[in-house]
Amino acid sequence: MVSEYPIHVEDLTVAYHDEPVLWDVDLQVPEGTLMAIVGPNGAGKSTLIKTILGLMEPAAGQVLIYGQGYAQQRQQVAYVPQRGSVDWDFPTSALDVVMMGCYGRLGWFRRPAGRERAAARAALERVGMQDFAARQISQLSGGQQQRVFLARALVQDARIYMMDEPFQGVDALTEKAIVSVLQDLRAQGRTVVVVHHDLDSVPQYFDRVLLLNVRAVAAGPVAEVFTPENIRITYGAKVKLALKNGNGH
Amino acid sequence: MNLLEFISLVFSDYTVRTVTMGAAVLGLVSGVLSTYAVLRKQSLLGDAMSHAAMPGVVLAFMLTGAKEPLPLLIGAGLAGWLGALLVMLVVTQTRIKADSALGIVLAVFFGFGLVLLTSLQSSGSAQQAGLNKFLFGQAAALVLDEVLLMAGLGGGALLLVALLWKEFKLLSFDPDYAATLGFPVRRLDIMLTTLIVVAIVIGLQTVGVVLMSAMLVAPAAAARQWTDKLGRMVLLSGAFGALAGIGGIFVSYDVENLPTGPAIVLCASALVAVSLLFAPNRGLVAGWWRARRSRQRLRAAAVLEALYVMGEHHGDALHPHTLRSLQTALPGKDVQRALGQLQGEGYVFHNADGQWGLTQAGAETVETLLRETARE
DSSP states (O other), X not given: OOOXXXXXXXXXXXXXXXXXXXXXXXXXXXXXXXXXXXXXXXXSHHHHHHHHTTSXXXXXXXXXETTBXXXXXXXXXXXXXXXXXXXXXXXXXXHHHHHGGGHHHHOSSOOOOHHHHHHHHHHHHHTTOGGGTTSBGGGSOHHHHHHHHHHHHHXXXXXXXXXXXXXXXXXXXXXXXXXXXXXXXHHTTOEEEEEOOOGGGHHHHOSEEEEEESEEEEEEEHHHHOOHHHHHHHHOTTSOOOOSSTTOO | OOHHHHHHHHHHOHHHHHHHHHHHHHHHHHHHHHHHHHHTTOHHHHHHHHHHHHHHHHHHHHHHOOOSHHHHHHHHHHHHHHHHHHHHHHHHHSSOOHHHHHHHHHHHHHHHHHHHHHHHHHTTOGGGGGGGHHHHOOGGGXXXXXXXXXXXXXXXXXXXXXXXXXXXXXXXXXXXXXXXXXXXXXXXXXXXXXXXXXXXXXXXXXXXXXXXXXXTTHHHHHHHHHOSOHHHHHHHHHHHHHHHHHHHHHHHHHSXXXXXXXXXXXXXXXXXXXXXXXXXXXXXXXXXXXXXXXXXXXHHHHHHHHHHHHHHHTTOTTOOBOHHHHHHHSTTSOHHHHHHHHHHTTSEEEOTTSOEEEOHHHHHHHHHHHHHHHHO
């Protein structure tokens, strides 16, 4: 049986130096949903999306993108890494970083030209950064850097978006810009998976959630699985619940 | 010998020209590739690889008995490459971190190279004398064929950098993202490392294994100070490298028995020092200047505001005050200097009684400042 889910994760186990980081995780993400991955530090959230993206080898289990391996389907997937994963003192401009989103399409040796530049400018505009195109990237604020990364993924024009902590340490303006892009993407029927830290905003921003702590504690519509009980299991009893109003619905 | 004599020698003297060209080629190629080593924070890898080349040189000599450079350089390249491969293996297969792996490989290979070299020396092999130059470099021994070989190798390396421009850029900035786009990051990494080995091989006779790593750091570190664009950084780094190479030859002609390696590295270091100090934006002097200017602006703003507030007590913002009363209001600040500056800019006046007061423009500036502060 071939799975037609945008993302289908089956019995996934990932280990780092014999230490399991993910244990027997199953996950199906339906098309056109905004899904949050939440869990405590060290729960394997980033590892999960890195494994889905083929950046890490699973010890067991498999990941299918529209029923096939990542290598066959990578044009369908765009990645927004953690802002802290690169050195922002790299000698380049915001526009140049966004144009990197075209590199996969361009293939070997070919350089980006006018078309790619136009696409990158349009993407910068979608995240409200059109005035910063020529800015050296180290001169951007953290939130602006995050929006540059988002714009780079938008240039890929993919059906699936994987984002690692896009809201981490950003200003209110950036948070608003990102949320509006997320909603646009969902309205266009694309699938978005976001590693998220702030439990309070899960019901407001997302329609599905995966509660992860090495194992998948629960996954499904926010209204059904984002319960105080599941959160307690995920974060352990010693962690105070961040939720103020039940499950927010 | 002065600089002019040196320049005329470059054009008239065959040996000087050959040696200078060799050093320039070495500087250009290592300068360009140093950009990637520095941006990828792999300067230490260059150090390990160049030291690792030493046993390759000696072994190649022992096996072939040749004094021509080609077999020795091939040996050096293979050993350097093997060293880099070993570092990657240790890092991926064990829990030893990269810095320790680099240190181990460097020490083991270089130590082994020295043992081989010493054993050759004690066996009295006359030919081994030529091998010492690989330690600290001896450009004077370069012949045209070798320079052409260096130029050929270096030209190939530079051509690859131009062809794989966007791939190497992406690899250096965000390798994980490059992998998700489908670029074979591992293979690109090995290719870039191989190009750095080529740069090392080119530099062996001129700079030597001990100091070659400096040529894989200094030009790029200097170039980074002057520009925020990768393209310009690569060109500038290549130019700095070539300049250091030529400068080093000039210096070593001037000083008896000075090996070319240290001379070239000293020139490169001078370029780094000048760049760190005097580059616009990133330079230290520019930084001090900016800090001074902003201190002056803050001090001036404080004086303006004090004049305004004190004036309002008299019901008139433009009411003048003595220097003494201003100094009391702003203890610890160089009020007099700020006033002189503000007077020059037309924000304050100095009347016949020796009192200071705001001009209309000064009062308006303070009002704007106060409005902005209130909004924040």
